[in-house]
Amino acid sequence: MRKALSQSSAALGWRQLSHGRTRMLIALMGVSVAVLLMLLVLSLKETVFRSSLQVASSLNGDLILLSPKTQTVQRPARFPRRFADRLRAIEGVEKVSVVYVETGRWINPWTRQQHNVRVYGLELDENVIGLDGIDPSDPVFRLADVALFDRRSRPKIGPVAAELDAGREFSTEVNSRRIQVTGAVTGGITVGIDGNLFTTHANFQRMFPTIHPGAADIGIVKLAPGADAEQVLAVANSMLGSEGVVYSRRGLLDKELAYLRKNEPVDFIMSLIASVAFVVGMIIVYQILYTDVINHLPQFATLKAMGFGDGFLLRIILSQGLILSLIGFWPGLLGARILARAAQKAISLPVEVTPDRIVQVMGMTVVMCAVAAGLAVHKLSSADPADVF
Amino acid sequence: MSSDATASVLSIRGVDYAFGEGELRKQVLYSVDLEMRPGEIVILEGPSGSGKTTLLTLIGGLRRMQKGSLRVFGEELMGSDNRRMLLLRRRIGFIFQLHNLLPFLTARQNVELAFALRDDVGAAEMRRRSEETLAAMGLTDRIEAIPAKLSGGQKQRVAIARALAPAPDLILADEPTASLDKQSGRQVVDLLHQLARSKGIPILLVTHDNRILDVADRIIRMEDGHVTCDKVGLL
Numbered sequence: 001m002r003k004a005l006s007q008s009s010a011a012l013g014w015r016q017l018s019h020g021r022t023r024m025l026i027a028l029m030g031v032s033v034a035v036l037l038m039l040l041v042l043s044l045k046e047t048v049f050r051s052s053l054q055v056a057s058s059l060n061g062d063l064i065l066l067s068p069k070t071q072t073v074q075r076p077a078r079f080p081r082r083f084a085d086r087l088r089a090i091e092g093v094e095k096v097s098v099v100y101v102e103t104g105r106w107i108n109p110w111t112r113q114q115h116n117v118r119v120y121g122l123e124l125d126e127n128v129i130g131l132d133g134i135d136p137s138d139p140v141f142r143l144a145d146v147a148l149f150d151r152r153s154r155p156k157i158g159p160v161a162a163e164l165d166a167g168r169e170f171s172t173e174v175n176s177r178r179i180q181v182t183g184a185v186t187g188g189i190t191v192g193i194d195g196n197l198f199t200t201h202a203n204f205q206r207m208f209p210t211i212h213p214g215a216a217d218i219g220i221v222k223l224a225p226g227a228d229a230e231q232v233l234a235v236a237n238s239m240l241g242s243e244g245v246v247y248s249r250r251g252l253l254d255k256e257l258a259y260l261r262k263n264e265p266v267d268f269i270m271s272l273i274a275s276v277a278f279v280v281g282m283i284i285v286y287q288i289l290y291t292d293v294i295n296h297l298p299q300f301a302t303l304k305a306m307g308f309g310d311g312f313l314l315r316i317i318l319s320q321g322l323i324l325s326l327i328g329f330w331p332g333l334l335g336a337r338i339l340a341r342a343a344q345k346a347i348s349l350p351v352e353v354t355p356d357r358i359v360q361v362m363g364m365t366v367v368m369c370a371v372a373a374g375l376a377v378h379k380l381s382s383a384d385p386a387d388v389f
Numbered sequence: 390m391s392s393d394a395t396a397s398v399l400s401i402r403g404v405d406y407a408f409g410e411g412e413l414r415k416q417v418l419y420s421v422d423l424e425m426r427p428g429e430i431v432i433l434e435g436p437s438g439s440g441k442t443t444l445l446t447l448i449g450g451l452r453r454m455q456k457g458s459l460r461v462f463g464e465e466l467m468g469s470d471n472r473r474m475l476l477l478r479r480r481i482g483f484i485f486q487l488h489n490l491l492p493f494l495t496a497r498q499n500v501e502l503a504f505a506l507r508d509d510v511g512a513a514e515m516r517r518r519s520e521e522t523l524a525a526m527g528l529t530d531r532i533e534a535i536p537a538k539l540s541g542g543q544k545q546r547v548a549i550a551r552a553l554a555p556a557p558d559l560i561l562a563d564e565p566t567a568s569l570d571k572q573s574g575r576q577v578v579d580l581l582h583q584l585a586r587s588k589g590i591p592i593l594l595v596t597h598d599n600r601i602l603d604v605a606d607r608i609i610r611m612e613d614g615h616v617t618c619d620k621v622g623l624l
Contacts, residue, residue, distance in 0.1 A: 012491075019493030302489040305451055307479030307506050385478075386451040388485050 009312055013319035016292060027288040028328045031365065034281025035332025038274045038361045039353055040339050045270035047351045049260060054188035056256045060130040062229055063236065064247045065096070065219025072259045073252065074190055076101055078215040083244045087219070090235050092227030097123040098216035100204045106195060107173040108158040115157045117174070117195040119147070121204025128220045133185030134198055140182045141200060147179050150187040153195030154348035160184070175207045189349070191266070221246070278364060282372045285324055289317060289376035297383050305385035314377050321373030325365045332365075333358065397463070398559055398591045399425035399448060404457035406443055417443050419614045420457070428589045430582065430604060434597055435611035441595045442563055444611070448593065449481055449561050450474035462558055479506050482552030482590070484562035484581075488544040490536040496523055496547045497532045503551045510555070522554040523547065526580055542573030549581050553590070560585060560592045566601060578604055 017024045056073045065087065069077035084096040100121035105114050122128055125137050133148065140146060149170075151161045161184045163170045171180040174197065187196050205213060221236075223229060229248060236246040247255060261267055293300070300313055336353050344351040406418035417440040425431055433441045446452040447459060447466070451474075454467040461477060469477075482503075490499045500519035504510045510518070523532050526546040536544050545565060552560055565581070566574030582604040585592050594605070602608060610618040 012494075015493040016491075296491070298487065298489045299491050302483070302485065303502075305449065305478060305483050305485075306503060307475055309475060386446045388483075388487075388489060 009315035010319040010323075013316045014323055016296070016316065017320050017323060020292070023288050023292070024324075027285055027324050028331075030281055030284030030288075031324050031328025031369065032332040032335065034277045034284075034368065035329050035361060035365050036335040036339070037277035038364060039333060039336035039357060040343070041270045041273045041277070042361065043336070043340055043351055043353050043357050044343060045267060045274075046354070046357065047349050048191065048264070048266050048270075049257075051188045051190050051349050052260055052264070053253060053256055054190065056252050058130050058187065059218065059220060059249070059252070060128050061220035062223040062249070063221035063233055064249065064252045065221060065236075065240075066245050066247065066252075068242060068245050070245075071263070072256060073218065074256075076217040078217055079219070079244050081214045081216040083240060084216065084219045086239060087221055087236055087246070090232055090239065092224055092232045093221055093236075094224040094227075095126070095222040097126040097128050097220050099123075099128060099218040099220065100201065100208075100211065100213075101217040102204075102208050102211060103193070104175045104197065104207055106157055106197075108156065109172045110158050111156075113156075115154075115194040116192070117153070117157065117197050118189075118193050119174070119197045119199060119204060119207060121199055121201045124200055126220075129198065131185045131187045131198075133183060136200075138183075143180075143182075145177060145179050145203060145206060146182045147174070147197040147199040147203065148183045148185050149181045150189065150196035150198070151184045152186060152188045152348075152350075154189065156348075157195045177207055179203075179207070191264075219244075219246075278368055281365070282368045285321060285369050285372035286375050288324075289320055289373055290379060292320070293317060293376050293379045297379075298388055300380060301383040301385045301388045304383060305388055310380070313380055313383075317377045317380065318370065318373045321369035321376075322366065325369035328369075329362055329365050397424060398427055398429070398461070399423065399593070400458075400460040401444075401448075402458040404444070404447065404454070404459055406440070406447065406452075406455050417614050418447075421611075421614075421616055423609065423616065423619075425591055425593065428586075428591055430585065430592045430606045431594070432602055432605035432608045433593060433595045433611060434599075434602065434608060435617075436597065438613075439611040440614040441611050445561055445563055445593065445595050449483060450477040480558045482555070482557035482560040484549055484552045484560065484565045486564040486567045488536070488548040488568075490544055490547055490551075492536050495533045495535055496528060496539065496550075499536070499547055500551045500554050503555045507555060518554050519550070522550040522584070525584055526550045527576075540573075542569055542577060545569060545573075545577050546580065549577060549584075553581075553584050553588070556588055557590060560590055560594075562592060562594045564596055564598070565594070566596065566598050571600065574598065575600065 052074065065083060066073065067077040067079035081098055084098050087093055087096045102119055103116050104119040106117040107114055120129065122136055124142065127136055149160050160170055160181055164181065164184050169180065171178055185198060189196060223232060233246055233248055240246065303313060340351040340353050401421055401423040404418055404421040405416065407414050407416040409415055421444060433444070435441050447454060448461060450466060457467065459466045462480065464477060494502065497519050500523060501515050504515040520532055526549060528543060528546055531539060531543055539547065549565070566578060569577060578601045581592070608620055609616055
């Protein structure tokens with residue numbers, strides 16, 4: 001038999017909620033703010049993680065050689081370049097090339113301010129960094145004092161990419177040398193660095209004459225087709241002993257993630273803020289639903305006396321929690337999108353509220369409101385129909 | 390349903406009831422016997438603390454029986470479980486001292502809610518019967534008002550309509566006039582009386598308002614947990 005819509009528990013929940021308009025608005029605001037914070041903070045966290053893993057994930061090799069002193073590939077420790085030669089002796093290894101990495105002093109010619117940029121020295125003709133726009137076989141690359149510029153560098157170091165796109169030549173001072181920027185690649189910067197430059201070993205030496213060319217930062221191993229990566233990895237590590245470490249690509253990413261989790265307070269802080277937002281949102285929703293239950297205790301007891309089961313009353317309150325989460329989510333999403341855009345401008349890192357994040361936070365919001373409703377429902381059991389008389 | 394049910398709405402034998410345990414145990418009902426026939430309007434009167442309300446909650450399946458036998462519509466409530474008590478309550482119309490209407494529903498919606506537990510009544514019929522009952526309660530022009538817009542007497546009449554509209558097999562009312570002034574109290578009881586009579590619904594009404602004793606077929610007096618007097622009404 002079809003029943004009037006007004007009699008479903010969800011409809012009663014909605015009516016009860018919307019009856020106290022101010023209270024509902026406060027609850028919705030609580031949900032929205034919690035959603036906004038969770039979305040923003042988790043998106044920022046992802047941004048930081050992703051950009052921190054940028055270097056590790058763009059390295060174009062089957063195995064990666066690092067110094068055992070290296071904590072993170074973002075700031076590698078040096079190892080003797082001859083290790084690379086030793087690895088070449090292992091069966092299955094096709095090529096080993098090394099990358100030099102150092103922080104250089106870049107002058108923004110528009111503002112005459114100095115900024116830190118990371119300079120990567122790459123081997124000619126070796127495609128060791130898989131970023132859009134790097135072509136080590138480009139003849140321009142063979143010139144002296146040239147470098148490629150990372151489009152994702154922070155704008156404060158100068159509108160270099162715009163100059164290049166407009167077809168103008170651009171050069172500036174890096175480590176007291178005049179360097180011409182001949183092209184732009186799409187990479188990504190990390191916390192503490194304002195930009196990236198990619199150049200050749202020879203140009204790297206010109207910019208950093210005090211760094212001995214025998215001390216390399218990252219070794220990139222390419223395997224012959226059909227070689228067993230696991231086996232080469234084992235042989236390489238036993239060959240290098242305690243002086244060098246070889247990682248698989250997966251192994252390197254794991255190491256980087258572990259480093260970030262352990263050493264970057266940003267992970268902890270972001271997770272903490274998200275948790276606090278979750279708890280605060282839950283408390284607000286709980287508080288609103290709880291007072292609603294308390295204020296309607298005699299009515300709920302009356303419903304029980306009339307023969308409505310506990311399940312029906314429970315669903316009234318739970319549906320209120322769900323309604324709050326489903327309505328409150330959208331203003332929170334909107335706010336997070338706006339603030340993410342502002343944050344992107346402020347930190348010059350791509351802050352995106354991704355669909356993954358939206359689904360995750362929506363799930364968290366539903367859980368948040370359901371738990372709050374579940375706690376508030378607890379009070380319902382004290383609605384004893386025998387007390388209404 | 391056994392044939393018992395038609396013969397007797399209510400049959401109570403030797404019911405004892407006590408609150409608390411051990412030292413704090415306080416007995417409020419002592420071997421209460423009571424019988425109610427179909428269509429009968431019975432008033433249960435007595436001073437406060439005499440056990441009237443406790444007896445009413447036992448009959449309504451709102452409290453667990455402790456001792457004795459209590460049959461409503463032929464069903465024994467001694468040793469009954471929650472589920473059976475819940476199902477029993479759906480056949481009873483309750484009227485409380487306070488109206489306890491849901492403040493966010495209109496008068497009509499509050500009455501309709503009483504049908505929500507009945508599978509045999511569709512939306513249209515539910516609406517028709519709710520409006521009819523409200524009209525019979527003199528609330529024709531207040532049907533779509535929320536409780537906050539109604540006077541005390543009007544709210545109590547809505548509550549009575551809620552109890553009566555689904556045509557329950559028994560109405561249990563506890564001091565329905567307690568929160569009302571003399572005039573609206575009288576009016577509410579008269580309406581209850583008329584409607585129940587016309588539908589043949591038996592009423593057990595707890596009160597110590599002696600202005601309304603005249604509606605009863607029978608008056609039962611309770612004192613200190615004992616039924617002290619069981620007499621045919623004054624009419």
